[in-house]
Amino acid sequence: MRRTVPPQTYFVVSAVFHYLGPALAVLLFTRIEPLGVAWLRIAAAGLIFAVWRRPWRAWQILDARTRWLVVRWGAVLAVMNCCFYLAIDRVPLGTVAAAEFAPVIVLAALAVRSVRNLLAVVLAVIGVYLLTDIRLSHDWVGLVFTALNAILFAAYVVLGHRVSRAAGLRRIDGLALAMGTATVLALPVGLGAAVPAFTDARLLGAAVAVGVCSSVIPYVADQLAMARLKRSTFAVMLALLPATATVIGAVVLRQIPRAVELAAIAIIVVAVGLQREAT
Numbered sequence: 543m544r545r546t547v548p549p550q551t552y553f554v555v556s557a558v559f560h561y562l563g564p565a566l567a568v569l570l571f572t573r574i575e576p577l578g579v580a581w582l583r584i585a586a587a588g589l590i591f592a593v594w595r596r597p598w599r600a601w602q603i604l605d606a607r608t609r610w611l612v613v614r615w616g617a618v619l620a621v622m623n624c625c626f627y628l629a630i631d632r633v634p635l636g637t638v639a640a641a642e643f644a645p646v647i648v649l650a651a652l653a654v655r656s657v658r659n660l661l662a663v664v665l666a667v668i669g670v671y672l673l674t675d676i677r678l679s680h681d682w683v684g685l686v687f688t689a690l691n692a693i694l695f696a697a698y699v700v701l702g703h704r705v706s707r708a709a710g711l712r713r714i715d716g717l718a719l720a721m722g723t724a725t726v727l728a729l730p731v732g733l734g735a736a737v738p739a740f741t742d743a744r745l746l747g748a749a750v751a752v753g754v755c756s757s758v759i760p761y762v763a764d765q766l767a768m769a770r771l772k773r774s775t776f777a778v779m780l781a782l783l784p785a786t787a788t789v790i791g792a793v794v795l796r797q798i799p800r801a802v803e804l805a806a807i808a809i810i811v812v813a814v815g816l817q818r819e820a821t
Contacts, residue, residue, distance in 0.1 A: 550767070567627065570739075570748055575735040578738070581731070585732075586750045588718075588722045597719040608708050613723055616722070620728040621727075645695070662813045699773065705717070
């Protein structure tokens, strides 16, 4: 079944849910501090994966090299999620999204092997720049977290791609192990801030929804896409994330895009369409 579905379909699913999760998380910020929301997101996803995949069985048969790869990916997931929520608490989401894309497009540029793919990279950068309306912030702490999140997002792509193709490891089991690792590593900084959710069923339910929308559905879809796409192709397709955010904003929040935003979406779609994998 998974082989009959185009890998681009999995990516589109990931792109849509990538921004539904933060939309729910913003509602939690009035009751729970950002690090608490980050840990609840990670822990909810980790618990779901533990029940679904029972990843400890996969851990037992892995060699030392693959175990270390999974642990590194889990550490990146833990720190990246914490930095992301600390960043959007202080810096406009558009700025964070634009910065997040910057190091990833470098990965695509490094793998360019044709004029066609180079044009795809250039158009993707132009489209994202127009769409996110990058602007500087006077909050240097927020910018530090924004930069760290961007770097870690690139690491997420690199390590996630390796895990998706690791020998002896089923794709989702690798993700489940990494998310369990992230839950433990983020525990010291997030548990205390997450306490209010444990006394309010609605808050806890919202936190679980954030975990499902932000870390379960999109990360599973990413693994299924990464297993069949080259890393450079996946990196260029990430330019769709700000575009899907704009579409979700129009449909869900009635935030109708301006003409320049529609033009930017068109440029990004053309960029992704131009990208071709080497044969």
